[in-house]
Amino acid sequence: MxxxxxxxxxxxxxxxxxxxxxxxxxxxxxxxxxxxxxxxxxxxxxxxxxxxxxxxxxxxxxxxxxxxxxxxxxxxxxxxxxxxxxxxxxxxxxxxxxxxxxxxxxxxxxxxxxxxxxxxxxxxxxxxxxxxxxxxxxxxxxxxxxxxxxxxxxxxxxxxxxxxxxxxxxxxxxxIAAIFVVILGINFHGGVYPIYIIVFAYYTLFKNYKYFAAVLVGVFVNPYTYGIYLYTIRSMSEMHLQKQYINEWKVTQIYDLKFSLAIIIFIVFIYILGKVKLKDILFSGSFIILSISAVRQIIFLPILALPIISPYIKPALNEFIERYIVHNEIIEYIKSKxxxxxxxxxxxxxxxxxxxxxxxxxxxxxxxxxxxxxxxxxISASDCPVQAVDYINKHPEIKYSHLLSHYNDSQYLIFRGIPTFVDSRADLFLPSFNKDTNAFYDFMHAFIDLYDPQDLINKYNIKYILVNKSYSIYGILNGYKNLSVVYEDSNYCIFKVDYFIGNIY
Structure with missing residues (x-):
């Protein structure tokens, strides 16, 4: 009963x-x-x-x-x-x-x-x-x-x-509609045009190749025409520097990202049990590799890798149930009871x-x-130099001088109308884009590697330096005798460079 x-x-x-x-x-x-x-x-x-x-x-x-x-x-x-x-x-x-x-x-x-x-x-x-x-x-x-x-x-x-x-x-x-969307997307975010090309390759190669050719031409529909292609080629040639210093370009530590790792394991599980076509393995696998190659690309796992293998999820789960659940002795016992x-x-x-x-x-x-x-x-005053920028905007002798600010702070300075030295448009300051400059590396070598910041100051004739007190470079600069403090708050400090002091320490 x-x-x-x-x-x-x-x-x-x-x-x-x-x-x-x-x-x-x-x-x-x-x-x-x-x-x-x-x-x-x-x-x-x-x-x-x-x-x-x-x-x-x-x-x-x-x-x-x-x-x-x-x-x-x-x-x-x-x-x-x-x-x-x-x-x-x-x-x-x-x-x-x-x-x-x-x-x-x-x-x-x-x-x-x-x-x-x-x-x-x-x-x-x-x-x-x-x-x-x-x-x-x-x-x-x-x-x-x-x-x-x-x-x-x-x-x-x-x-x-x-x-x-x-x-x-x-x-x-x-x-045709997809090509127009790609053209729009490239003008919004030209750096991801290879993703659109891969997507078109997946859907059109060997059956509607004329549309694949059309999208390759469609990439030219932007203010820089073929310059978008050159942009990526040049970026790759200097990527080792960006990977060295910019966290989002570093290789993904996938074992620290448990959910992303779970998605990759799940996709491999589908490969094994879902009888996935070689084409789908190659394309979804390419996005797995892409996501591991840089932290900023991990988002392509749910956006593209999962959709590609999604037709195989249900068959793979049914196969798993058939193999390991339906005929399992414990399950059979519970089922009978x-x-x-x-x-x-x-x-x-x-x-x-x-x-x-x-x-x-x-x-x-x-x-x-x-x-x-x-x-x-x-905007947080601990993350952005809010008060220091207010001070700079009131002192044109600082604003329009050779002002040096940290890479992480430069974006905010631009937002407030203050000219910067090096900012997060990193490629602009690399020799692969502009042959006569290596300012990106010089800055990173001095402010991040902390190797002879005085050399950077002298080379670029720096007049003022804005720095967050929480950065390691602050302790070094604070010990320089040829730097005097002209502004200071609880988070930021502005140094003036005094070139006529003999000993810098």
Missing amino acids: ESIEKKTWFTMVNEFIHKYEECIFNFFFLLCLFIAFIYGISFKIMNDGFWHIKVGEYIIKNRTIPYHDIFSWYGMSKNLQWTSHEWLFGVLSYLIYSIHGFLSAAIFMGIMNTLISFMLYKLLEIRSKSKWIALICMGSYIIMFGSEVSLAFRPIIVSLLLIPVTCILLEKNRY IGFFKGTLIKSIIIIAIELAIIIPNGSYCYDFFKNGMKIFR
């Missing part, structure tokens, strides 16, 4: 899940989109976004796109060539910021992250032909931002939307459990966001 009651209970649960499956799915789907919006609106990293806003301001006010440096006093004095391959994002970011400052930027980020999640779901649904698999894989994108990747106000946010859109159009054989595995109940419970595992920690983030007063991005 007890066994019959249990079977009846499980049958009722199974019927309930089946009856309300659509409602359950919609609940999880909308909740995921809501979480994506909260992650977007609560973004914390501006960084390059500071100078992107100023690029847009320059383009709109001057009605021209820059081909030479416009922000660095050093770059302008040398007339250094600059490929502003993200110019259209600059225009967009300036227009958004002009509405209501960082509040409108935060709303933009929320909307964009929601759209990315939605379009990624549509791509996954088309390829996997399963709304639940699509939902779970979409959740992997959302949870990645919750655990391992930070959203930043940068052109990649547009690329993450346009790449799935391109894939959806190609899935539907709308090649309580009938737990009848119908699709076990699969439904597993799917719901996975969704809860994805949503609960992200839901906790949303709860904290509302609990802490829904704080959006604000």
